[in-house]
Amino acid sequence: MKRPAAAIELAGPSVQAAEIRGTCEAARIGALSLTALILLDEGGRILRLYYSTFDDRLPHQYIDEHEEIIAAIEAGDAERADRLAISHAGQIVRQIQYYLARDLDRPMAISLS
Numbered sequence: 001m002k003r004p005a006a007a008i009e010l011a012g013p014s015v016q017a018a019e020i021r022g023t024c025e026a027a028r029i030g031a032l033s034l035t036a037l038i039l040l041d042e043g044g045r046i047l048r049l050y051y052s053t054f055d056d057r058l059p060h061q062y063i064d065e066h067e068e069i070i071a072a073i074e075a076g077d078a079e080r081a082d083r084l085a086i087s088h089a090g091q092i093v094r095q096i097q098y099y100l101a102r103d104l105d106r107p108m109a110i111s112l113s
Contacts, residue, residue: 050092053099062091 051058065088072081 046096049099050096053095062088065091 065084069081069084069088072078072084
């Protein structure tokens, strides 16, 4: 029996990868497709973390950046689209790094049991 998506999400990446692998095998999808699905899933997890840093309300400036990237693509300006996309992706990386490092100076309890 296939578990609901929420149960897979709570179970963690290794269980989720096994679930995806089973689905790919059942659908006769090759290893490359499986790898792509796992990477896509992990990318989704990272984006979920990113959005949570803004309390799930993406600031308007980043929506504007998406519009600028789309406009550059529609205009056929590959160099501008590339430059904007690289800058936008860099902001995402910096935001996630900040979020992960923000509490490094506070004590943290870790249970080994």
